[in-house]
Each structure stands twice: as structure tokens, then as C-alpha cells.
Amino acid sequence: MNIAEFRRHAHVMADKLADYFENISSFPVKSLVNPGDIYNSLPILPPENPESFEKITEDFDKYIFPGITHWQSPYFYAYFPANSSYPSVLAEMLTAGLGTQCMMWETSPAAAELEEKVMNWLRDMTGLPANFQGVIQDSASTSTLVAILTAREKASSFFINENGFQDNKYRVYCSTEAHSSVEKAVKIAGLGRKNLVKIAVDNEMAMISGDLENAIISDIRKGFKPVCVVAAIGSTGTTAIDPLEEISEICQKFNIWLHVDAAYAGTAFVLEKYRYMIKGLENADSYVFNPHKWMFTNFDCSAYFVKDREMLIKSFEILPEYLKTRPDSKVNNYRDWGIQLGRRFRAMKLWFVIRSFGVNGIKEKINNHIQWAGWMAEEIEKTSLFRLIKPQRFGLVCFRFIPGNIKDNEIINTINQDLLYRLNSSGKLYLSHTKVKNDFILRMVIGQTYTNFENVKKSWEFIYETARILSEQIGKN
Numbered sequence: 001m002n003i004a005e006f007r008r009h010a011h012v013m014a015d016k017l018a019d020y021f022e023n024i025s026s027f028p029v030k031s032l033v034n035p036g037d038i039y040n041s042l043p044i045l046p047p048e049n050p051e052s053f054e055k056i057t058e059d060f061d062k063y064i065f066p067g068i069t070h071w072q073s074p075y076f077y078a079y080f081p082a083n084s085s086y087p088s089v090l091a092e093m094l095t096a097g098l099g100t101q102c103m104m105w106e107t108s109p110a111a112a113e114l115e116e117k118v119m120n121w122l123r124d125m126t127g128l129p130a131n132f133q134g135v136i137q138d139s140a141s142t143s144t145l146v147a148i149l150t151a152r153e154k155a156s157s158f159f160i161n162e163n164g165f166q167d168n169k170y171r172v173y174c175s176t177e178a179h180s181s182v183e184k185a186v187k188i189a190g191l192g193r194k195n196l197v198k199i200a201v202d203n204e205m206a207m208i209s210g211d212l213e214n215a216i217i218s219d220i221r222k223g224f225k226p227v228c229v230v231a232a233i234g235s236t237g238t239t240a241i242d243p244l245e246e247i248s249e250i251c252q253k254f255n256i257w258l259h260v261d262a263a264y265a266g267t268a269f270v271l272e273k274y275r276y277m278i279k280g281l282e283n284a285d286s287y288v289f290n291p292h293k294w295m296f297t298n299f300d301c302s303a304y305f306v307k308d309r310e311m312l313i314k315s316f317e318i319l320p321e322y323l324k325t326r327p328d329s330k331v332n333n334y335r336d337w338g339i340q341l342g343r344r345f346r347a348m349k350l351w352f353v354i355r356s357f358g359v360n361g362i363k364e365k366i367n368n369h370i371q372w373a374g375w376m377a378e379e380i381e382k383t384s385l386f387r388l389i390k391p392q393r394f395g396l397v398c399f400r401f402i403p404g405n406i407k408d409n410e411i412i413n414t415i416n417q418d419l420l421y422r423l424n425s426s427g428k429l430y431l432s433h434t435k436v437k438n439d440f441i442l443r444m445v446i447g448q449t450y451t452n453f454e455n456v457k458k459s460w461e462f463i464y465e466t467a468r469i470l471s472e473q474i475g476k477n
Contacts, residue, residue, distance in 0.1 A: 025075065029073045029075045030078075030427065032066075032427060037066075038067040073448065076430050077430060078431055080294070083449045084296070084298045085353060085356075087356035088298045101343070115136055118347050125362075126266060126267070126269040127269050127272065128287065129307070132287065133309045134305040136304070136334075137304045140263035141185070144261060147185075148191070148227075149189050149316075150306075151227045152170060152191065155225060169223055170224070171191075172191060172195060174229070175198065176198045183196055216254055216256070231259070231261070232260075233261065234264050237436060238389065238398055239265060239393040244280040257286070258285050259287070260281060260288070262287065262288065266289020267362075270359065284307070285308065294369075369451070373397050376397045377397050387402050398436075398441050401470075409439065416442060422470065423466055444463075
């Protein structure tokens with residue numbers, strides 16, 4: 001492909017994307033293909049000779065597109081959103097075209113300095129402590145791993161980095177509702193799954209701080225060394241809010257690293273009325289939230305903040321001769337702020353998004369999503385077919401289908417699974433689920449960039465009608 005062909009095809013691709021966004025509501029939200037359909041439709045061997053760009057895009061439409069689940073559909077309500085937006089996509093085009101390797105300031109000064117600036121913007125926009133400094137990681141999972149590794153090195157006075165484990169007695173704590181990335185991180189960090197202590201939760205699925213303190217005291221008496229507590233502000237299953245202020249006091253008392261995971265909920269703190277949830281954050285050591293979830297920025301873009309950047313850098317820095325540069329002492333070389341040496345220019349899309357929407361525009365969208373979720377919760381409570389799982393927070397609505405007078409919990413679970421399958425296989429929307437105390441719960445997250453109230457209203461009507469028909473069928477059997 002030469003430059004003239006690139007120009008022509010780039011215009012075609014831009015039109016193709018615009019058409020996609022314009023018509024996205026007409027596609028099945030969740031892909032309806034069967035396992036193996038895509039793989040078996042593709043040639044066994046790669047082409048020996050060049051193929052035309054037209055043929056490649058034709059095959060994309062024929063073979064690949066049917067296997068796409070449309071995360072940017074206004075009817076996507078599953079998991080948590082992984083949002084895009086028009087300005088973010090345009091920024092990604094620039095980023096891909098520039099092909100910048102942003103491992104250190106010298107390799108792209110603009111990338112390093114823009115990252116520092118937008119992270120300061122995010123800190124101030126969401127009411128985080130002024131002494132926090134940020135870096136963009138690829139995901140909250142990586143951020144949690146970075147936090148636990150740093151906590152490990154702080155606790156061992158960097159002995160493990162130098163010598164490896166001699167006697168592993170380190171403990172990490174989180175609630176039973178914490179994200180699975182915590183468990184993965186303790187495995188990768190060499191601490192071992194058995195050294196992850198999961199603390200019980202209360203009726204609102206929040207960590208019981210008294211149980212945390214008791215577990216820490218018990219472990220210390222047994223010769224263990226507590227190194228890190230991971231608190232959730234908006235857990236994955238139900239957006240539970242751990243009592244951060246109480247947990248932070250416990251961590252200070254025992255000199256334990258406190259990492260706060262607000263991967264989804266963190267965006268909500270652009271709205272001042274929700275910042276009471278992060279009271280105590282000033283005592284935390286690290287914090288993460290994902291603009292790529294709810295701040296209209298393409299994946300991947302995870303905002304990781306630390307109080308003591310020198311502790312972070314000392315845990316990860318490696319300085320071979322070929323990476324040494326004259327400006328090193330004057331700049332941020334973000335290669336030393338995490339796991340990766342090579343880094344994408346992630347700050348570009350975040351800069352485009354914040355400037356295009358403005359802080360007030362972001363606030364308006366987030367507030368709308370929360371209000372529409374509240375409306376949905378009210379509608380659920382009006383009908384006898386469903387039970388709302390309380391408390392309802394942010395853009396997440398958790399509910400359970402309870403048809404007739406059925407009392408057997410396993411039967412109710414099976415019926416809810418059946419309802420979820422019917423809804424998702426319709427192609428009209430996409431929900432996901434969780435389990436709370438062995439109850440199968442439906443989750444609907446209202447937060448896609450271009451979802452509007454009519455989309456939500458239409459979705460609720462479809463959910464209700466599908467449940468009503470299923471309830472009638474159950475009643476006849």
C-alpha cells in the first residue's frame with residue numbers, strides 16, 4: 001500500500017466507522033455466533049501473495065463483524081462499560097499513526113508531559129488529595145499488581161527485589177467481594193493465594209472493618225507480616241462501598257499499605273455530592289480508577305495514583321546504560337512507574353475527551369446515567385415480578401426475577417438464568433449477572449456514552465415483557 005492508497009482507504013475507513021456508529025443500534029448487541037464459527041470460516045494457511053485492501057475489508061464484513069459484541073451500543077448494559085466516544089476514536093487514530101514509543105521523556109517529550117498534565121487534571125476533577133501523583137496504566141488489574149508489588153517492597157525494605165523470598169510470611173487483605181484481580185496479583189507477586197485473607201462483608205456487601213482489624217492482629221500474633229489492604233469503592237458485583245475511613249485508620253495503626261480500587265465508580269466523583277464515599281483517601285497509599293470504563297475514553301486507560309512516587313519508582317526502576325539520558329533527573333520517565341518498559345501514548349485520547357466534553361459535559365452525562373438508573377430501580381419496585389437488590393448505586397441496577405409463589409432458591413436461580421439467556425439471545429440488549437449469597441442476580445449498568453433515556457425506557461419495557469411471558473409459561477407448567 002502506498003501513500004495515495006493509504007489516503008483513499010483511510011477516508012473509506014472513516015466513513016465506515018461513522019456508518020457503524022450511526023447504525024449501531026440495529027445490530028445484535030451480543031454476538032450470536034457459536035463457538036468455532038469464526039475460526040472455522042477462516043483459511044487454514046495465510047496468503048502467500050498480497051491481497052487487496054478491498055478484499056480484506058470485504059472479509060471483515062463477512063466473517064469478523066458477525067462475531068463482534070457491540071460494547072458501544074446504547075443497549076449494552078453488561079459488566080461495566082468500556083466506553084468509547086468520537087473524540088477518543090479520533091485521538092486513537094492519531095496515536096496509531098504517530099506510532100510513538102513513550103517509555104521515557106526523551107523518546108517523546110510531549111507524551112510524558114501531557115500524561116503528567118492530564119493526570120493532574122483527573123486528580124483535581126475527581127477531588128483526590130493534592131499530594132497524589134498519577135500515571136496511566138493499561139488496566140486496574142495491572143494497577144492492583146503494581147500496588148501490591150510496591151507494598152511488598154516497602155514491607156521488605158526492598159529485600160525481595162534484591163534477593164527473592166527467604167521466608168514468605170506476607171499477608172494481603174481484601175473483602176470477599178473484591179475483584180478477582182487481587183487474587184491474581186498475589187499469585188503473580190509470589191505471595192501465594194493462601195496469603196490472601198478475604199474479610200467478611202455486611203448486608204450491603206461492604207468489608208467489615210472490625211473483622212479486618214481482628215484478622216490483622218491474629219496474623220501478627222502468628223508471625224505473619226501484613227503488607228497490603230485492598231479496599232473497594234464500588235465492588236464489581238454490586239458496587240459495594242468499603243468503609244474507607246475506618247480501613248485507613250487501621251492501616252495507619254499497623255503501618256500497612258492501603259490500595260483503593262475504584263475502577264468503575266471513580267468517575268462518579270466528578271460529582272461533588274458523591275465524594276463523601278472517599279473520605280479517608282488522604283491516608284491511602286495508592287488509588288485507581290478507569291477512565292476507559294465510564295469517562296468515554298477508549299480502552300486501555302487506567303488512572304493510577306500514588307502518595308509516595310519515590311517508593312513506586314524504587315520498586316520498578318531498572319537503568320541499563322542504553323536507557324540513560326541527560327534529562328533523566330528533571331523529568332518523569334514513566335517506564336519506572338509500572339511493569340511495562342514500552343508504553344502507548346494513552347494520554348492523547350484522555351486529553352481529547354476532557355477537552356471535547358469539558359468537565360461540565362462529563363458531569364452532565366454521569367449525572368444522567370445515575371438518574372436513569374434510579375428511574376429503573378423505581379420501576380422495578382413497582383412490579384411484583386422483580387425484587388430490587390439494595391442499595392442501588394451509581395449506574396448499576398441489580399435485581400432478581402421472582403415469579404409466582406416459588407420458594408426454592410435453586411429453582412429461582414435457574415429461572416433467572418433462563419430470563420438472562422432469553423434477553424441476551426434476543427440481540428436487543430446485553431445484561432450480565434453476579435451471585436450474592438448464592439442468589440443469581442441480574443446486573444444492568446447504565447453508562448454507555450451515547451445511551452439516552454429512551455434507550456433505557458425501551459430496554460425496561462422489553463425486560464418486563466419478556467419476564468411476564470416467562471412467568472405465564474411457568475404458571476402453566
